[in-house]
Amino acid sequence: MSSAPKSVKKVVLAYSGGLDTSIILKWLQEEYGCEVVTFPADLGQGEELGPAREKALMLGIKPENIYIEDLREEFVRDFVFPMFRANAVYEGVYLLGTSIARPLISQKQIEIARKTGADAVCHGATGKGNDQVRFELSYYALEPGIKIIAPWREWTFKSRTDLLDFARSHQIPIAKDKEGEAPFSVDANLLHSSSEGKVLEDPAQKAPEMVYQRTISPMSAPDKVTTIKIGFSKGDAVSLNGQKMSPATLLKALNDLGRDNGIGRLDLVENRFVGMKSRGIYETPGGTILLAAHRAMESVTLDRGAAHLKDDLMPRYAELIYYGFWFSPEREMLQALIDKSQEHVEGEVTLELYKGNVIVTGRESPKSLYSSTLVTFEDDQGAYDQKDAQGFIKLNALRLRTLAQRNRGQKR
Numbered sequence: 001m002s003s004a005p006k007s008v009k010k011v012v013l014a015y016s017g018g019l020d021t022s023i024i025l026k027w028l029q030e031e032y033g034c035e036v037v038t039f040p041a042d043l044g045q046g047e048e049l050g051p052a053r054e055k056a057l058m059l060g061i062k063p064e065n066i067y068i069e070d071l072r073e074e075f076v077r078d079f080v081f082p083m084f085r086a087n088a089v090y091e092g093v094y095l096l097g098t099s100i101a102r103p104l105i106s107q108k109q110i111e112i113a114r115k116t117g118a119d120a121v122c123h124g125a126t127g128k129g130n131d132q133v134r135f136e137l138s139y140y141a142l143e144p145g146i147k148i149i150a151p152w153r154e155w156t157f158k159s160r161t162d163l164l165d166f167a168r169s170h171q172i173p174i175a176k177d178k179e180g181e182a183p184f185s186v187d188a189n190l191l192h193s194s195s196e197g198k199v200l201e202d203p204a205q206k207a208p209e210m211v212y213q214r215t216i217s218p219m220s221a222p223d224k225v226t227t228i229k230i231g232f233s234k235g236d237a238v239s240l241n242g243q244k245m246s247p248a249t250l251l252k253a254l255n256d257l258g259r260d261n262g263i264g265r266l267d268l269v270e271n272r273f274v275g276m277k278s279r280g281i282y283e284t285p286g287g288t289i290l291l292a293a294h295r296a297m298e299s300v301t302l303d304r305g306a307a308h309l310k311d312d313l314m315p316r317y318a319e320l321i322y323y324g325f326w327f328s329p330e331r332e333m334l335q336a337l338i339d340k341s342q343e344h345v346e347g348e349v350t351l352e353l354y355k356g357n358v359i360v361t362g363r364e365s366p367k368s369l370y371s372s373t374l375v376t377f378e379d380d381q382g383a384y385d386q387k388d389a390q391g392f393i394k395l396n397a398l399r400l401r402t403l404a405q406r407n408r409g410q411k412r
Contacts, residue, residue: 008147010035010118012109017052019174021124023163024151025059026170028122037065037116041105044072044190044248067112071104072190076247079104080191085235086310086338087295088318094268095284095291096321097192102131103326106138113146120147127153130273134324141327184211190251192284203269203279214255214283218262218356226261226353230293235342237290251286258285261353273323289358293349296360300368301345310341
């Protein structure tokens with residue numbers, strides 16, 4: 001079914017237990033004749049992973065070759081939060097929910113490969129998307145000599161029908177909603193859900209409501225304001241309404257608040273790394289709230305120069321994550337700069353959630369740089385001499401006046 005080399009002895013498969021990765025599992029056994037290690041990762045996608053274990057056993061995987069890990073806390077603490085310290089958004093709007101999950105999955109696959117003596121890893125990303133790049137750049141960065149199997153680039157299946165026929169012939173269970181063509185594909189984790197393909201491929205057509213996985217419509221959200229307070233320490237959210245929470249617990253709570261208030265929907269046409277444009281529906285309810293709160297906290301605790309430098313560097317940082325360069329030296333260099341900027345980003349932000357909107361209404365910090373003495377229109381008792389502004393303006397205008405004099409002379 002492919003012309004792939006058969007020199008693999010053991011492979012670690014990123015396995016969800018779903019139809020596609022079950023087909024890949026059986027295909028690996030047949031095509032490569034190798035031992036398969038399955039790795040279902042719990043990143044908060046909202047699905048039980050017990051069935052994935054049962055399905056792997058049913059497909060002939062040895063119990064000792066099934067690795068299931070709850071990665072929710074690690075995902076938020078070591079990947080999501082560092083990214084949010086940078087206020088990272090790709091192309092101005094996308095909060096990188098899928099992109100940031102791939103390096104963690106890849107890292108765990110490589111760890112399991114080392115532990116089990118596997119000489120290969122396998123992912124289920126297609127040959128048209130970004131995920132194949134993200135997985136494989138991470139694999140190579142962590143284990144330069146690892147063999148990589150990418151079934152969608154190797155096998156000869158031409159259609160969904162071919163895949164279903166293969167599943168039936170190998171007694172792989174097919175859920176009723178998986179028969180025929182899927183209306184769209186979904187990827188989810190604790191940060192977001194994304195939907196792409198099929199009914200969403202025409203960017204001129206409004207996405208049907210059934211696409212949305214994580215949020216109610218803003219129009220259907222309660223006609224009532226929800227007020228919350230998010231506490232920060234060193235740039236990371238640490239509390240909600242005064243209650244200390246772990247990273248994953250806090251993000252889950254923000255997701256629930258965002259869901260109930262219709263927050264975090266995004267209909268986006270983006271530029272993929274592989275060169276094409278694609279339309280997707282993304283939902284990041286908790287992340288949308290968190291981004292607004294973090295920027296508000298920075299507004300009173302970051303110096304202007306530091307804040308503006310961060311904003312200058314953010315698109316590059318976001319692009320590195322989107323393209324799959326989480327484990328690159330340049331991303332790590334930027335992260336060190338970003339983390340340094342967060343040393344005094346602490347305090348509490350008050351927000352109002354209302355029908356899809358996140359409204360910042362207050363921010364307070366023991367490290368605040370905001371001075372009411374300096375900004376007041378009342379008598380400032382000498383804290384700021386307004387007459388000093390005249391010289392400041394004249395010096396900044398010097399080059400502009402020089403240019404104007406030259407240009408005026410040329411026009412004569």
